[in-house]
Amino acid sequence: MIAQIFILSAKGDRLIYKDFRGEANTELVETFYKKVSALPRDQAPVVMMHEGLHFIHVRDSGHYFVISTPSDSSPFTFIEFLNRLVGLIKDYCGGLNEKTIRLNFALIYELLDEMLDFGYIQTTSTDILKNFIQTEAVVAKPFSLLDLGSVGLFGAETQQSKVAPGAAASRPVLSSRNDQGFKNEIFLDAIERLTVVIGSNGSLMKADIYGELRLKSFLPNCSEVRIGLTEEFCIGKSELRGYGTAVRVDECLFHESVKLDEFESNRILKINPSQGELTLMQYQISDGIPSALPFHLFPTVERHISSKLRVYLKLRCDLSPKSQAINIQCHLPVPKGVLSVSQELSSPDQSAEFQHSTKSVLWSIPRMRGGSQLFALFKLEIPRLSSSSLLEVGPVSMSFELPMHTCSGLQIRFLRFSTLRPALPHRWVRYVTHSDSYIIRM
Numbered sequence: 001m002i003a004q005i006f007i008l009s010a011k012g013d014r015l016i017y018k019d020f021r022g023e024a025n026t027e028l029v030e031t032f033y034k035k036v037s038a039l040p041r042d043q044a045p046v047v048m049m050h051e052g053l054h055f056i057h058v059r060d061s062g063h064y065f066v067i068s069t070p071s072d073s074s075p076f077t078f079i080e081f082l083n084r085l086v087g088l089i090k091d092y093c094g095g096l097n098e099k100t101i102r103l104n105f106a107l108i109y110e111l112l113d114e115m116l117d118f119g120y121i122q123t124t125s126t127d128i129l130k131n132f133i134q135t136e137a138v139v140a141k142p143f144s145l146l147d148l149g150s151v152g153l154f155g156a157e158t159q160q161s162k163v164a165p166g167a168a169a170s171r172p173v174l175s176s177r178n179d180q181g182f183k184n185e186i187f188l189d190a191i192e193r194l195t196v197v198i199g200s201n202g203s204l205m206k207a208d209i210y211g212e213l214r215l216k217s218f219l220p221n222c223s224e225v226r227i228g229l230t231e232e233f234c235i236g237k238s239e240l241r242g243y244g245t246a247v248r249v250d251e252c253l254f255h256e257s258v259k260l261d262e263f264e265s266n267r268i269l270k271i272n273p274s275q276g277e278l279t280l281m282q283y284q285i286s287d288g289i290p291s292a293l294p295f296h297l298f299p300t301v302e303r304h305i306s307s308k309l310r311v312y313l314k315l316r317c318d319l320s321p322k323s324q325a326i327n328i329q330c331h332l333p334v335p336k337g338v339l340s341v342s343q344e345l346s347s348p349d350q351s352a353e354f355q356h357s358t359k360s361v362l363w364s365i366p367r368m369r370g371g372s373q374l375f376a377l378f379k380l381e382i383p384r385l386s387s388s389s390l391l392e393v394g395p396v397s398m399s400f401e402l403p404m405h406t407c408s409g410l411q412i413r414f415l416r417f418s419t420l421r422p423a424l425p426h427r428w429v430r431y432v433t434h435s436d437s438y439i440i441r442m
Contacts, residue, residue, distance in 0.1 A: 002119040003053065003068045005112065007101060008033060010062035015101045018112055020119035032066055047075050058082045061096045084124040091276040093137045103138040110135050126276050184425040187216040188227065188415055192406050193436035196293060200441045209285040209408050217273045219425055227269040228413035247409045248290065249283040289407050292318045294325060297440045301393050309380040311393060319370030319405065328365040328400040335392040337382045346375040394442030402433035
């Protein structure tokens with residue numbers, strides 16, 4: 001039984017609030033935010049207690065989705081419900097940010113009314129809810145981490161007319177009316193997150209990949225979809241397949257609706273998708289990646305004069321010349337006694353900023369082609385420079401995106417429909433790799 005459900009922004013602003021039982025007061029919202037913000041982000045527990053109530057929450061895109069309940073029901077039920085609510089909001093509204101939630105508050109309240117009755121969960125099924133939801137979504141300005149400007153059909157770089165529309169990834173999937181302006185489309189995204197730690201001597205200390213195949217369907221009625229993976233896709237250290245370079249993963253998990261009768265023989269996934277977004281497969285590679293690391297950083301730190309420290313950074317992109325990285329940022333912690341920072345950058349499109357509050361330098365690079373190198377020289381003014389100040393420099397943490405690239409080597413051979421359709425939908429396959437944590441020690 002759910003007493004309250006509310007959605008908060010990252011700053012604690014109340015965006016959505018619904019009290020099902022009338023037994024609690026609105027001050028609980030502020031109480032929850034004080035409790036969760038008093039702890040480090042990576043240590044905030046999913047379940048907390050306050051005066052006989054249980055707070056259960058999940059966090060997505062910086063927003064808190066919270067349930068308060070007085071019962072001792074299984075928290076996993078409520079966590080699964082919250083995750084499903086997040087997915088439905090994304091499907092109906094096209095994305096998840098504060099502006100989208102504020103513009104579509106009426107739609108979200110209508111969803112909650114249909115999903116819950118007096119605090120008891122009734123349904124989270126997309127097929128059932130779309131028969132009752134009447135409010136239309138208000139589409140905010142789209143924002144996507146996927147760079148669709150160079151993404152084409154089946155992963156090819158094509159002409160602009162063949163490129164997936166940039167607004168497609170963030171438009172509503174579900175609508176109560178048949179909007180003739182939207183095409184029938186289906187998207188398959190191969191998304192990987194990279195975790196890397198490089199030692200001060202340049203040796204690789206940790207390299208993990210967490211990946212997933214995510215299907216997003218705009219088709220109201222869809223027949224069976226067949227997805228062909230790389231034939232050399234292997235699960236486990238000992239499995240051998242094909243004659244090419246193996247794509248080897250340590251763990252692999254499939255959605256319960258995926259049919260695997262052709263997976264062992266042909267590496268084919270089959271599914272009958274409904275409208276919305278669905279994670280078909282999750283996989284993980286630990287302690288090493290099959291391809292070269294996308295970036296290598298070569299730092300040099302030296303004393304210039306009695307009160308200045310020189311930090312020289314050379315960044316090399318080890319992707320193929322046909323590939324590129326975008327939205328690159330290098331975060332460099334500096335000694336606490338730094339008063340000012342001067343900089344010399346190797347190209348005019350770069351930028352660097354000294355952040356006084358965090359005592360760090362942020363080096364930003366909008367785009368970098370594979371095989372290229374960039375340089376940055378930072379001169380730090382420190383009145384009381386000592387040998388211990390050198391130890392306060394670093395480590396460097398990087399963030400970036402690699403469109404049309406997977407570090408695991410996973411590729412999609414085909415995306416087909418089992419039966420012929422009168423009008424064949426547009427099919428799009430996209431690849432992207434994000435840096436989850438990319439640390440270079442100095």
